[in-house]
Amino acid sequence: MTDRFADKLLTWYDQHGRHDLPWHHDRNAYRVWVSEIMLQQTQVTTVIPYFEAFMARFPTVHDLANAPVDDVLSHWSGLGYYARARNLHKAAQQVVEEFDGEFPKDQEQLESLTGIGRSTAAAIIAQAFGKRATILDGNVKRVLARYHAVPGWTGQTAVLNRLWEHAEEHTPDERVRDYTQAIMDLGATVCTRTRPDCETCPVSGGCRAYALGETTLYPGSKPKKAKPEKTTWMVILEDSDGRILLERRPPSGIWGGLWSLPELDPAYGPEELSEACEQRLGMSCGDPELVSGFRHTFSHYHLHIQPARLPVTGSTKVADTAQQRWLHRDEALALGLPAPIRSLLTEPEQAALL
CATH class of the missing domain: 1.10.340.30 (Hypothetical protein; domain 2)
Known part of the structure; x- marks a missing residue:
């Protein structure tokens, strides 16, 4: 058929x-x-x-x-x-x-x-x-939720199962390669999350949400939950050779496996950062220079990052290991770095706050 x-x-x-x-x-x-x-x-x-x-x-x-x-x-x-x-x-x-x-x-x-x-x-x-x-990515979910007026958030099992049924129902036996690209394209360029262009949509004639004038109601929104706020110090430690200390993050979790800057407990005040570095990393540092902090949003929380530069003034117990490395900036930038850390290491010097 x-x-x-x-x-x-x-x-x-x-x-x-x-x-x-x-x-x-x-x-x-x-x-x-x-x-x-x-x-x-x-x-x-x-x-x-x-x-x-x-x-x-x-x-x-x-x-x-x-x-x-x-x-x-x-x-x-x-x-x-x-x-x-x-x-x-x-x-x-x-x-x-x-x-x-x-x-x-x-x-x-x-x-x-x-x-x-x-x-x-x-x-x-x-x-x-x-x-x-049969595919059902984010774009396809939106198209089918509107076309069939399927209520509810697509992350709910019952809603997802209904969408899989509709996806299977519409997937043709012929030209399936073109069809899968077509339905993804429709969701990406016409049946968009906001302001869908229903007037040019090829399937609007059969779309129940369009007939009801309620395209914005489908698919249903994910129940909102306030994201927690977290804060951390990130220290840019530079030795006498101009090298910066990087640490590899744990394999799972945020930025898993990437290289990042050492972090310190936000409970420390600016005047305590040098002492904190000596306690945690075993190195003597000069006075900190704070630079503009910023907030980075993850899928489930906001992280307020306060960077600080500290010159390493004495010998350090930190040697290169699988989890820590002293690197010049160009060497550091060749590694896998989170985007905010890459920006910190590449952007021009910012005005000090201290």
């Missing part, structure tokens, strides 16, 4: 869809997979330069699997949600070790790879192999 939704969507895609994205060229499972992971919670325009640089450095799954994780993270720096990069690296190693470097074409086997869920596995099957598979 012909599905009018898919039929109209494909006709629209032929004229208005995106046909020339970088991962459409030399299309294979590896390139599709990397693009899908990068596109999670990130817009296409942001992803394109990262994808091209990533492919230049890691052109095959073997190149990615064999690369140091620091190299992978450095090419991810600025994209955020760094667990994606760590999972990407681990999954590449799984593909090489468990599947002889060939991505499986089976949904269940793809989902066995680290960081690949149901929708991402389906996208790889449809986009790379041209086989019928």
